[in-house]
Amino acid sequence: MLEYAGLGGLIVLGLDLYAIISIFGxxxxxxxxxxxxxxxxxxPILxxxxxxxxxxxxxxSRV
Structure with a gap:
């Protein structure tokens, strides 16, 4: 069970980093x-x- 929590945390971290890089770009x-x-x-998630x-x-840019 602990492995899934760690994997979920890494996914959230990756998505948050993507968002922050996109924001600054x-x-x-x-x-x-x-x-x-x-x-x-x-x-982080919300x-x-x-x-x-x-x-x-x-x-x-909305159509």
Whole structure:
């Protein structure tokens, strides 16, 4: 059972790192980048889900 918890933690860590790298690579303002990063660091799973739903796409790019 402990092996699954460690694997889950590694998956969450990988997804959070992907999100943070994507945030810093975006053309958003510095304040926005800091707020998204703090959200992901404080709430790793929930913050990633919120970022996934609201963050990567800009409002103008929706079809």
């Amino acid at each position: 975006s053309n958003r303002s510095t304040g926005s980048k800091v707020l998204w990063t703090l959200l992901i660091l404080v709430l 913050g990633f889900i919120i970022w996934l739903l609201a963050g990567p796409r800009s409002v103008g």
